[in-house]
Amino acid sequence: MEAKTRILVVDDEDRIRRLIRMYLEREDYQVDEAENGDEALELAFTNDYALILLDIMMPGKDGIEVCKEIRDKQDTPVIMLTAKGEEAHRVQGFEVGTDDYIVKPFSPREVVLRVKALLRRSTTAGSFAPGANSAKEIIEFPHLSIDQDAHRVLADGKEVSLTPKEYELLYFLAKAPDKVYAREQLLKEVWKYEFFGDLRTVDTHVKRLREKLNKISPDAAKMIVTVWGVGYKFEVADES
Known part of the structure; x- marks a missing residue:
C-alpha cells in the first residue's frame, strides 16, 4: 500500500488544527499536529513531512523563529497562517523562507487547494517544462x-x-x-x-x-x- 503524504499542522488553537486536519484527511493526507514552536521543531526534525502549515502568532517560539530554524536544516515547503493585520510578519515570513501564506479567517477549501498546488509544484518535475518529449531538460x-x-x-x-x-x-x-x-x-x-x-x-x-x-x-x-x-x-x- 502506498504511504500517504504526511503534513504537519502547527497552531496554538486546537479548533483551527482540528478543522484543517479534518479537511486534509478527507483528501487522504496523513496529518500530525503541534500546538507550539518547540513541539513543531521536534516533529519537523524527526519526521519526513511533505509540507508544514505554520501559524505565525504563537506563544513562545513564533512561526517566524520556527520557519527560520527549519530552513537552517531543510527545505520542506512551508505555508504560513497569518491574521489580516500581520502584513509585516508575512514579509518577515518570506524573508526566512516561507513558500506561501494563507490569511485568517480562511476557507478550509482554500487551505486544501493551496496545499495541493504547493505539493504539486514541489514534487512534480517538469511543472513548467515546455514539453514532455525531451528526455532530460x-x-x-x-x-x-x-x-x-x-x-x-x-x-x-x-x-x-x-x-x-x-x-x-x-x-x-x-x-x-x-x-x-x-x-x-x-x-x-x-x-x-x-x-x-x-x-x-x-x-x-x-x-x-x-x-x-x-x-x-x-x-x-x-x-x-x-x-x-x-x-x-x-x-x-x-x-x-
Missing part, C-alpha cells in the same frame, strides 16, 4: 545550470540549496532569458495568485534567491536583474 548558462528533472541548481559547479518556491522562480525566469516579467505576472504564474497576493512576496523571494546564489557565485546572482518600475528578468552576460 537541463538549462545551461555560464556560471549556472538548472536540471529540471532533478530540481537541482548548480552555480559554478556547486549545488545551491533552494526552497521549492525559490527554485520555481529561478526556473521560470531562466527559461525565458531577457524577457521582463512584472511582479503581478510572477505572482500569477509562479504563485498562482490572480486576485490576491502581496507584491513584496516576489521581492523577498528574489532577494533570498540572489543571496543564496551570491554565496557561491556572484556571477550567477547577477543574472537576476531588476527592471526598475516593472519587475525582473533573467539576463545572460556576454562572456566573449
Whole structure:
C-alpha cells in the first residue's frame, strides 16, 4: 500500500488544527499536529513531512523563529497562517523562507487547494517544462545550470540549496532569458495568485534567491536583474 503524504499542522488553537486536519484527511493526507514552536521543531526534525502549515502568532517560539530554524536544516515547503493585520510578519515570513501564506479567517477549501498546488509544484518535475518529449531538460548558462528533472541548481559547479518556491522562480525566469516579467505576472504564474497576493512576496523571494546564489557565485546572482518600475528578468552576460 502506498504511504500517504504526511503534513504537519502547527497552531496554538486546537479548533483551527482540528478543522484543517479534518479537511486534509478527507483528501487522504496523513496529518500530525503541534500546538507550539518547540513541539513543531521536534516533529519537523524527526519526521519526513511533505509540507508544514505554520501559524505565525504563537506563544513562545513564533512561526517566524520556527520557519527560520527549519530552513537552517531543510527545505520542506512551508505555508504560513497569518491574521489580516500581520502584513509585516508575512514579509518577515518570506524573508526566512516561507513558500506561501494563507490569511485568517480562511476557507478550509482554500487551505486544501493551496496545499495541493504547493505539493504539486514541489514534487512534480517538469511543472513548467515546455514539453514532455525531451528526455532530460537541463538549462545551461555560464556560471549556472538548472536540471529540471532533478530540481537541482548548480552555480559554478556547486549545488545551491533552494526552497521549492525559490527554485520555481529561478526556473521560470531562466527559461525565458531577457524577457521582463512584472511582479503581478510572477505572482500569477509562479504563485498562482490572480486576485490576491502581496507584491513584496516576489521581492523577498528574489532577494533570498540572489543571496543564496551570491554565496557561491556572484556571477550567477547577477543574472537576476531588476527592471526598475516593472519587475525582473533573467539576463545572460556576454562572456566573449
